[in-house]
Amino acid sequence: MAILSIIKEWLKTDYGRDFEDEKLNTLLCQFKVEHVHDYLHQQIDALAKKDKVNANKSVVSGSYGLHISVLEIDPVELAKQLTLEEWNLLSKVRRDEFLNSNWTRKNKEQLAPNLLELINHGNMVTAWMVTTILRHTSVKSTVEVLSYFINLIEILEHMHNYNVLMHLLSGLFKYQIQKLKKAWELLPKKDKDTLDEISLLMDNSQHYKNYHEALHNIPDHVPCIP
Numbered sequence: 001m002a003i004l005s006i007i008k009e010w011l012k013t014d015y016g017r018d019f020e021d022e023k024l025n026t027l028l029c030q031f032k033v034e035h036v037h038d039y040l041h042q043q044i045d046a047l048a049k050k051d052k053v054n055a056n057k058s059v060v061s062g063s064y065g066l067h068i069s070v071l072e073i074d075p076v077e078l079a080k081q082l083t084l085e086e087w088n089l090l091s092k093v094r095r096d097e098f099l100n101s102n103w104t105r106k107n108k109e110q111l112a113p114n115l116l117e118l119i120n121h122g123n124m125v126t127a128w129m130v131t132t133i134l135r136h137t138s139v140k141s142t143v144e145v146l147s148y149f150i151n152l153i154e155i156l157e158h159m160h161n162y163n164v165l166m167h168l169l170s171g172l173f174k175y176q177i178q179k180l181k182k183a184w185e186l187l188p189k190k191d192k193d194t195l196d197e198i199s200l201l202m203d204n205s206q207h208y209k210n211y212h213e214a215l216h217n218i219p220d221h222v223p224c225i226p
Helices: 003-012 014-020 022-048 075-090 095-104 113-134 139-158 162-172 181-186 189-201 209-216
Strands: none
Touching (some): 075 139, 113 139, 139 162, 139 189, 189 209
């Protein structure tokens, strides 16, 4: 049995109190962060290299021989790792890379290398999510993974990580995902309402008026990735 599954079952029992010990709790948190980080990077790298992956579900093998589905990962932790990765890329972008649409020019690799890396990473995150959803072959599991990603998007909104949020949101509206009509019909109303609310927030009408208002209302001391 995978290490993660063993730990999950351990925590469900009375023996889960073992992790009340400060040292064990610290090790558990470190283990969780490291493997979510590994999961994210290996999934993105696999898409970038066009590696063959498991046809039934999104799986990663970590340094501990760990095999996990995205559904086994705490969405809050995944949102944190996505945000940290995004911030790492964004912080490298120079101001001049935004000027004169440098990222669209013929010599864009020289004019805006860091901005291109940020854009490409966002596109890979979108592709990863779409691929992950499409690997689920049953309606039930497809509903579960759709619900998971809607929850992830909501968490990203609370973290004010609008860039990754927008990439994932756009992925949910791709034709390949929208044609999963049976799964969408069975999606809980709560998830549908959440998706509608966030879609309204990021609606491009009136030059993204709702989104700009949301950005304006974020206090200066609160981190944000626009």
